[in-house]
Amino acid sequence: MKIVPEARIAELVTPADAYAAVEQVFAAMARGEAGNFPVVREALGGGRLYGFKSGIDRAGAVLGVKAGGYFPGNAERGMTNHQSSVFLFDPDTGQPRAMVGGNLLTALRTAAASALSIAHLARADARVLGIVGAGHQAAFQLRAAARVRTFDRVVAWNLHPDMLPRLGAVAAELGLPFQAVSLEELGSEADVIITITSSFAAILEDGHIRRGTHLACMGTDTAGKQEVAAAILGRARVFTDEVAQSVSIGEAQHAVAAGLLAAADITPLGAVITGAQPGRHVPDEITIFDGTGVALQDLAVAAVALSRAEERGIAVEVAV
Known part of the structure; x- marks a missing residue:
C-alpha cells in the first residue's frame, strides 16, 4: 500500500x-x-x-x-x-x-463542486459574488468561483465579522473589491451566493433572496444542519450532487420535511453536465445547488x- x-x-x-x-x-x-x-x-x-x-x-x-x-x-x-x-x-x-x-x-473538491454549479447554473450576466461564511474553506470557494466567472466585486457576511478581513485579502489578490455587508445587503446585491458554514439554523431567510440569484449551499452535510430557509428551496429550482444525500443530510432535508419540496423535484448536477437535463431555464428564476459532498x-x-x-x-x- x-x-x-x-x-x-x-x-x-x-x-x-x-x-x-x-x-x-x-x-x-x-x-x-x-x-x-x-x-x-x-x-x-x-x-x-x-x-x-x-x-x-x-x-x-x-x-x-x-x-x-x-x-x-x-x-x-x-x-x-x-x-x-x-x-x-x-x-x-x-x-x-x-x-x-x-x-x-x-477543500479543493468542495470548491470545485460549487464552481461547477456556478458555471452551469448562474446567470450569464452575474457580476456580484456573495459569500456567507469566512472559515478555512471560504477562501477556496472564492478562488474557485473567480476561475469560472468574471465577477466585478465580492460582498460577504460572517457570524464573527473579525474573520472577514482574511477573506478580503484573498479578494484583493484576485483584484476584486470586497465589502463586509449585512445579510439583507448581501441578498439584495449578490447575483451568486455561496454559503459555507457549519450552521444548524437558517442564516439566509426567504426575504433575503431576490429572483435570478444562484445559491451554492455547501455547508450542510449532516442531519440537522441548515444554512438557508426551507421556503427558499420551495420557490427555487434545486440541483444537487446526489439526491439521496440531499433529502437526508443536505439543505433539502428541511424543505422536504416541510412538504415544500419532493425528491423528484431535485436534479443531479451531473445530468446538467452531460446534457441529459437542462440547467437554468430563464434569467429570473432562483437556482440552488445543494452541495452535500459525496464520497x-x-x-x-x-x-x-x-x-x-x-x-x-x-x-x-x-x-x-
Whole structure:
C-alpha cells in the first residue's frame, strides 16, 4: 500500500485538477457508472462530527472511503477544523492501494463542486459574488468561483465579522473589491451566493433572496444542519450532487420535511453536465445547488493525487 501524505497534496493536485475530476465523476454518476454508498455520520459531542463516506466509480476503476469529520477546537491548536483521510482499494480484489491525506483535497473538491454549479447554473450576466461564511474553506470557494466567472466585486457576511478581513485579502489578490455587508445587503446585491458554514439554523431567510440569484449551499452535510430557509428551496429550482444525500443530510432535508419540496423535484448536477437535463431555464428564476459532498468527489481527487505521486516517485510504500 502507498501513502500520500497531507504535506505533499498541494504540489500534486491543483484547483483545475479538482474541477476536472469532480466534473468527470458527476457525469459518471449521471450515466450510472458510479455510485455512493450510504453515509455514516455521528455526533461526538462538543460540536464534533465524525463519519465515513464511500463509493465506487466503475468507469474510473476507483473504490474507496473517506474517514473524517469536523473538530471545532482544532483552529486553536493550529490545525484545520476539518480532518480526513481517503483510503483507496483495488475494486477487483479489495486490497488496499493507498491512504491519501484528505484535508486539502476536501477543500479543493468542495470548491470545485460549487464552481461547477456556478458555471452551469448562474446567470450569464452575474457580476456580484456573495459569500456567507469566512472559515478555512471560504477562501477556496472564492478562488474557485473567480476561475469560472468574471465577477466585478465580492460582498460577504460572517457570524464573527473579525474573520472577514482574511477573506478580503484573498479578494484583493484576485483584484476584486470586497465589502463586509449585512445579510439583507448581501441578498439584495449578490447575483451568486455561496454559503459555507457549519450552521444548524437558517442564516439566509426567504426575504433575503431576490429572483435570478444562484445559491451554492455547501455547508450542510449532516442531519440537522441548515444554512438557508426551507421556503427558499420551495420557490427555487434545486440541483444537487446526489439526491439521496440531499433529502437526508443536505439543505433539502428541511424543505422536504416541510412538504415544500419532493425528491423528484431535485436534479443531479451531473445530468446538467452531460446534457441529459437542462440547467437554468430563464434569467429570473432562483437556482440552488445543494452541495452535500459525496464520497466520489473525494475518491476522484485522491486518485489524481495518487497517480501524480506515483509518477513523481513520492508515494511512500508500506507493507500490509
